[in-house]
Amino acid sequence: MWKREKKPVVGVFGFSGCAGDQLAILHMEDELVDFFTSADIKFFHMAQSHQEVEHVDIALVEGSINTDKQLAELKEIRKKADIVVALGTCATHGGIQYLGDNEKEFEERMLLVYGKDGKIPEFSELVGNPIPAKPIHKFIEVDFSIPGCPIAKENFIPIYTKLISGLKPSKYPYPVCIECKFQGNDCFLLHGEYCLGPVTAGGCDACCPTFGVPCVGCFGAYEGANFESMIEKLIEIGLTEEDAKRKLMMFGGEATELALKGEK
Amino acid sequence: MMSEKIISVDVLARVEGDGGIQVYTKDGKVDKVLVDIFEGPRMIEALVRGKTIHENISLVARICAICTVSHRNASISAIEKALKVKVPEKTQLLRHLWHYAEYIESHVLHVYYLALPDFFKQASAIAMLPTHTDTVVEAVVMKKYGTELMKLLHGRKIHGENALIGGFGRVPTDEELDYFAEKAVEFKEKISAFIEVWGTLPIPDYCERETQFMCCNPANGKFGFEGETILISTGEEYPVEDYKKLTNERVVEHSYAKRSKYNDKPFTVGALARLILIGDRLTGEAKEKFDKYYNDKWKVNPIYNNMAQLIEALWCFEQIPGLIDQIKALPDSEIVTNYEMDGKGTAAVEAPRGTLYHSYEIKDHKIVHADIITPTAQFLDDVEEFIKTAAEKLLAEDNPDTELQLEMIARAYDPCISCSCHMVKLVKQ
Ligand code: SF4
Ligand code: SF4
Ligand code: SF4
Numbered sequence: 263m264w265k266r267e268k269k270p271v272v273g274v275f276g277f278s279g280c281a282g283d284q285l286a287i288l289h290m291e292d293e294l295v296d297f298f299t300s301a302d303i304k305f306f307h308m309a310q311s312h313q314e315v316e317h318v319d320i321a322l323v324e325g326s327i328n329t330d331k332q333l334a335e336l337k338e339i340r341k342k343a344d345i346v347v348a349l350g351t352c353a354t355h356g357g358i359q360y361l362g363d364n365e366k367e368f369e370e371r372m373l374l375v376y377g378k379d380g381k382i383p384e385f386s387e388l389v390g391n392p393i394p395a396k397p398i399h400k401f402i403e404v405d406f407s408i409p410g411c412p413i414a415k416e417n418f419i420p421i422y423t424k425l426i427s428g429l430k431p432s433k434y435p436y437p438v439c440i441e442c443k444f445q446g447n448d449c450f451l452l453h454g455e456y457c458l459g460p461v462t463a464g465g466c467d468a469c470c471p472t473f474g475v476p477c478v479g480c481f482g483a484y485e486g487a488n489f490e491s492m493i494e495k496l497i498e499i500g501l502t503e504e505d506a507k508r509k510l511m512m513f514g515g516e517a518t519e520l521a522l523k524g525e526k
Numbered sequence: 527m528m529s530e531k532i533i534s535v536d537v538l539a540r541v542e543g544d545g546g547i548q549v550y551t552k553d554g555k556v557d558k559v560l561v562d563i564f565e566g567p568r569m570i571e572a573l574v575r576g577k578t579i580h581e582n583i584s585l586v587a588r589i590c591a592i593c594t595v596s597h598r599n600a601s602i603s604a605i606e607k608a609l610k611v612k613v614p615e616k617t618q619l620l621r622h623l624w625h626y627a628e629y630i631e632s633h634v635l636h637v638y639y640l641a642l643p644d645f646f647k648q649a650s651a652i653a654m655l656p657t658h659t660d661t662v663v664e665a666v667v668m669k670k671y672g673t674e675l676m677k678l679l680h681g682r683k684i685h686g687e688n689a690l691i692g693g694f695g696r697v698p699t700d701e702e703l704d705y706f707a708e709k710a711v712e713f714k715e716k717i718s719a720f721i722e723v724w725g726t727l728p729i730p731d732y733c734e735r736e737t738q739f740m741c742c743n744p745a746n747g748k749f750g751f752e753g754e755t756i757l758i759s760t761g762e763e764y765p766v767e768d769y770k771k772l773t774n775e776r777v778v779e780h781s782y783a784k785r786s787k788y789n790d791k792p793f794t795v796g797a798l799a800r801l802i803l804i805g806d807r808l809t810g811e812a813k814e815k816f817d818k819y820y821n822d823k824w825k826v827n828p829i830y831n832n833m834a835q836l837i838e839a840l841w842c843f844e845q846i847p848g849l850i851d852q853i854k855a856l857p858d859s860e861i862v863t864n865y866e867m868d869g870k871g872t873a874a875v876e877a878p879r880g881t882l883y884h885s886y887e888i889k890d891h892k893i894v895h896a897d898i899i900t901p902t903a904q905f906l907d908d909v910e911e912f913i914k915t916a917a918e919k920l921l922a923e924d925n926p927d928t929e930l931q932l933e934m935i936a937r938a939y940d941p942c943i944s945c946s947c948h949m950v951k952l953v954k955q
Binding site: 278279280281282284285286288289291292294295298306309310328329357358359361370371372374375376392395411412414466469470473474475476478480505508509512 | 635681688
């Protein structure tokens with residue numbers, strides 16, 4: 263019988279987000295025990311305590327980076343991990359809180375949310391200084407990305423199984439529309455209703471259109487997306503260009519931002 | 527000799543979110559306690575500005591994964607109030623069912639997975655598998671019930687898109703609902719039995735002090751998780767629109783979550799607050815358990831929040847079969863799409879962790895101003911106070927388990943600060 267000599271050591275780490283990707287792992291009730299026993303989970307704050315870690319074979323990293331303290335921790339994780347996997351759209355694309363790099367706009371937002379007497383208060387070193395939210399690949403080398411807000415188990419399990427078996431996973435190659443066709447759904451766009459399936463990375467089995475509601479793009483930009491024709495289509499069904507771009511940016515992160523600026 | 531030390535729980539494990547606890551001591555006395563939240567600032571209220579109301583509900587649900595339903599629900603309610611949307615009864619009842627599903631998911635996750643291991647000095651629920659197999663398996667299947675019911679109603683276990691302003695995209699079939707009605711009866715028995723087990727666990731009493739409580743006052747004197755007014759343990763009652771008076775949010779330097787006080791004093795929200803304020807309105811077996819286990823200690827000891835959550839989960843299981851019968855008896859209805867363009871509205875719902883406020887100003891169906899106050903932002907000051915009380919006592923008796931005990935208090939509150947570890951240090955300076 264095939265037997266691994268040693269279970270790989272896995273760490274699950276979380277930065278800024280809603281912890282939904284970690285929770286999505288805990289919500290895989292049928293696979294939960296396998297998840298915790300097929301690898302040596304040394305680190306998973308949301309689920310367990312008493313953990314210190316010197317080295318991990320695989321680090322699953324959730325969330326975007328929005329403080330200098332998180333940035334230092336992320337670099338620490340990179341040093342300790344052989345393989346770093348970005349988990350969820352916040353980590354892979356920046357997530358809903360990705361709003362670009364403009365310093366002035368960033369300060370306006372800080373002022374709006376935390377401001378007092380027209381000033382942004384100082385935050386202590388316990389929590390670190392705020393920086394605009396970014397996906398983790400902006401700061402460290404990332405070996406593999408699993409998008410999703412949150413990740414879908416249909417997509418996560420095959421990739422994770424390969425990772426802990428020492429195999430190189432392959433990138434999921436389709437946009438949501440392909441999955442939607444496999445589900446046999448009627449198409450929103452053909453009926454003049456908005457849907458972001460054509461430009462959104464697949465992996466969720468097109469669960470929203472299958473439920474009768476449009477895809478809002480939560481898996482982030484699909485690599486082969488044709489944004490130009492998506493925008494044209496959205497304008498054709500009655501959206502303004504501004505509306506179309508704003509919708510594309512909701513989960514689109516930096517990749518979409520660059521594409522919309524024509525810089526990709 | 528003067529001595530200073532810090533008891534530091536660098537990262538709190540088994541909570542949702544990134545936070546830690548720092549206890550600073552001087553000459554054997556507790557100087558100050560900081561629950562620091564280093565979850566970075568996501569500034570959701572700023573980023574939803576200029577978004578449409580429909581985009582808004584998808585975005586704000588992402589504030590918290592465990593409470594995704596409460597956020598989406600509160601946001602939909604506030605927007606519907608602002609734009610005078612009247613939804614049919616069936617939609618209202620489906621929303622109750624959706625909300626109960628989240629209570630089951632969240633409370634089971636918290637009590638079994640996050641809080642229970644402390645009582646057995648274990649690192650996680652999974653670590654308890656060899657010794658407490660039945661309990662762990664029961665927790666997993668019961669949580670699955672909650673998450674599957676959430677999925678049925680909003681399309682995914684987390685951050686589904688099916689619950690919309692004006693109604694639901696897809697309405698579940700009678701057969702799908704029947705399954706959950708039947709299963710609820712089964713799980714009601716299970717959780718009821720577990721409450722008896724929980725009742726035998728020793729509840730630490732090192733953190734007792736008086737405080738204030740708040741929760742929504744559901745209509746018609748019933749128990750439930752939403753209301754137009756807020757009840758306070760001082761005997762006062764205010765409309766939800768007065769939420770700013772009740773929370774007085776302020777920024778502190780050791781946290782990206784804001785803080786609240788009422789009457790200059792910290793307060794508690796959540797299951798414990800609800801049962802203290804309106805627990806006598808419970809019905810059925812939940813009421814029996816409440817009568818059996820409720821006592822004056824609940825008002826001074828937050829660890830009882832765990833029991834309060836179990837009783838609420840039992841109440842939800844008891845409500846579901848009847849609620850499903852009511853839902854099935856009503857005809858399906860179209861999503862309401864005809865409503866006003868501008869308005870202002872505030873709604874409060876009880877998230878599993880406590881009162882959650884969403885308040886919006888809307889123009890041309892776009893968000894002009896958003897204000898969102900989470901339960902965790904409201905109770906963190908009280909967590910610090912309880913930890914201070916406990917630390918004083920534990921330090922005086924030189925308790926070797928001080929860090930664990932302090933963490934138990936924080937975890938009992940079930941804070942939602944999105945997450946992290948147990949690198950507890952006692953630093954002597
Ligand atoms: S990607 Fe989505 S689910 Fe994951 S942490 Fe970010 S907001 Fe939450
Ligand atoms: S409904 Fe949306 S996801 Fe499905 S095929 Fe049409 S555009 Fe693509
Ligand atoms: S269909 Fe679109 S919005 Fe829905 S889960 Fe998939 S990627 Fe996210």
